Amino acid sequence: MKFSTRAASIERLRTDCVWLPVVGGRHLSPGGEALDAETGGRISAALASGDLSAKAGATLMLHLDGDARRALLVSFGETDEVGEKAWNEAVRAAFRAAGAIAANDAVSLLHEVPVTGRGVEWKLRNQVAAGREAAYRFEQLKSKRDKQPVRPERVTLLVARAGASRAATEVARATALANGVDLARDLGNLPGNVCTPSYLGDVAKKLGRDFDLKVEVLGERQMQALKMFSLLSVGKGSEQPPRLIVLHYQGASSKQAPVALVGKGITFDTGGISLKPAAEMDEMKYDMCGAASVLGTMRAVAEMKLKINLVGVIAAAENMPGGRASKPGDIVTSMSGQTIEILNTDAEGRLVLCDALTYVQRFKPRTVVDIATLTGACVIALGHHHSGLFTREDALAAELTDAGREAGDTCWRMPLDDAYQEQLKSPFADMANIGGRPAGSVTAACFLSRFADGYDWAHLDIAGTAWKSGANKGASGRPVPLLTRFLIGRCEG
Template structure:
């Protein structure tokens, strides 16, 4: 998909296949629309006066060429009142337009959307590629009959203020990079478990480094993990024939190469059967999505390299597979983690925190500025926040506030949950330092409490994406969340 900004006041002279025109419901049309209307014999005015075009938010009217001096199709889209038009409303408009264009198999368009409310244009420019990318995304690698390729390939956005053109172009490019990162995350997460195992994650990480010279990748297999005493991590994968591999991606973009990095740790359970505490069979196919945390790290690191951010970032994909087997770990086992903390296993399906606790101990060697882990960790988070919000917890209020702020900017919504000593009491064990599961009550928070025992050396936040990382049912598939939120967070830190 090609996106560009063009500075001009004359939309009628554009050579694209279709002109998309933003209509104000208050009938106070822009000079750009008035000029077009005049060149096509006041057809737009007639449609508005007749009540056939109202300017209602998301309402579309498709018109084929009808005048000798107009060879393009016209798509009129209602945007409500310009004074009330914002980023949220733009999403509804963009969705309506792209749906119509795809249905009509239009290949390239020119659109005046950024001129509708110039005060909102910079943020809308960043959103457009992401929304278009979401609507045109396909995952059909394993279908014998491929889906038709979406027709829309080129979007030219008009603007009439030379002073903002550079900023708009910059934001549009950022939006494209974020859209591509979300696409990469979704494709990796959608891969079936018989293809995507920890070794596959490692291979994808290495390929990413080949594509971007600013990235360095290190892969730690079971031998290296054992040498590091990452016994909790290794226990989870013990029942699988597939090797557990932790893939570390390093990006040093800061002027000071030794500057403290931002560290992202993604849970990478490429399939989670629950182990000995096996899951119910219903919807177990969706447990291929238990590596969406690792897929998120992959997408964010791709974007960091393409954005050339002047910061240092480390991304960890903690690859593993949880299967029942004669060699699998059991309820009642006691494991000694890399940190030396002992854990009583109550439920082998509470495995993600065991993988993460050793990974979170490992990354302390980087002297991180902040650490953010991303994990499809608890079904309890879905009970608490549904499929709308990612749960955020941690040991630093400023970091939590920054993440929630970044989520609001990107419409990749997140909500902070409490984490305190009352919940910490629930994970006490009678025969080890802590236990890996304390039941249903406050399950999302007690899981975070478990992780907090391994993050005392640095500022840390935990993102529970169990409810937001994928969709079920007829539209089953990865969502690419919370890639946009995390990229925005890193962009915000770069600007602060």
């Protein structure tokens, strides 16, 4: 599905279908009123008949002028005040209704509806996001694919001439973001026998070729030389060798300190010797969604050509049981020199991330954000709506929270008090890799904080937001929108 903007009069445009917003059950936007006048009042007559429900998301298809041109009336609710929830419901409904008809192109005026606290650029971006979400399919591994084409193929967003240039920029950025989200979703949805640590390295190399990024993929010997024994311990039980994947995007002066994104890339997590239950273990292919979000964000930023320096680091491994696998009670030495008693081999994400957080210090980053499907405890705490945000930096917390709200990809700040560090005490090593059941997501973040030295740091626990379970299970692409909006803010701030 392709999106573009155009500054033109709606009456002069010829399209398969025009999308007209309706507010308060009966009010058309200015563009809708103009088209109604041009068609002799056919649209207002349909509204007067009561055929369109006032409920947000209700739709009504009209044929105009007796030809193939259609008008899709989209209700934004019973009141003239439109909030974000009603807006999103209506926009998603418009794409569903348009997808059910044989119309290859459409013109949208949905952004003419005022949304409380939001400007036209936000509404343009959200339409692109909703359309690409509706168009997404994961069929790469099916022998028979859906023969029904994605419709509409093209959507034109009609804008005022005064803001046409800015609108075109926003739509181009929204398209780049959608491409990044799709990449993250595709990687998350791939099975573990395809998406291995080496496969992630190959994807990173392709991104490097496509977008002129510098890419390094470190193997076991290189990680051993760096003394990354915590990361290496996770992959010991697997036939798939671990990888440390590093991507560099330079969009600003080399004097500018980069932002670094660090992603957990456990391409399949059995739990290791601390084996998980069999039920729903297939979903552990999603344990690399932190890595997928780093790759998706790098792609979006590179396509947008943002004026920022960005480093992406992915700690990739497969956590399997085996004769060489780490055992509960084993002690390993991290790259930082700190020793870790592994009490639970299923708490492996923090073991790969801690070495990556130490490694990233060499780039002298201004800010580091790590992203990981880290704890089931975060799902219990926040459900599937917000990602968990942990940081000691109030300003950084505000930046990420605001970026999430702007992108519709929200996070919620969680505590990171020193009192929780007590739960990580070990009688045999510098720390244990788990702190018991109480506040499990907090103690996991506390563990990571011990390795985040020399830079502002935040941790995003995306265990509840990276994928959806059930009949329609699949990767969500989160938090690529949050991270990308955060980086855009850094460019504009």
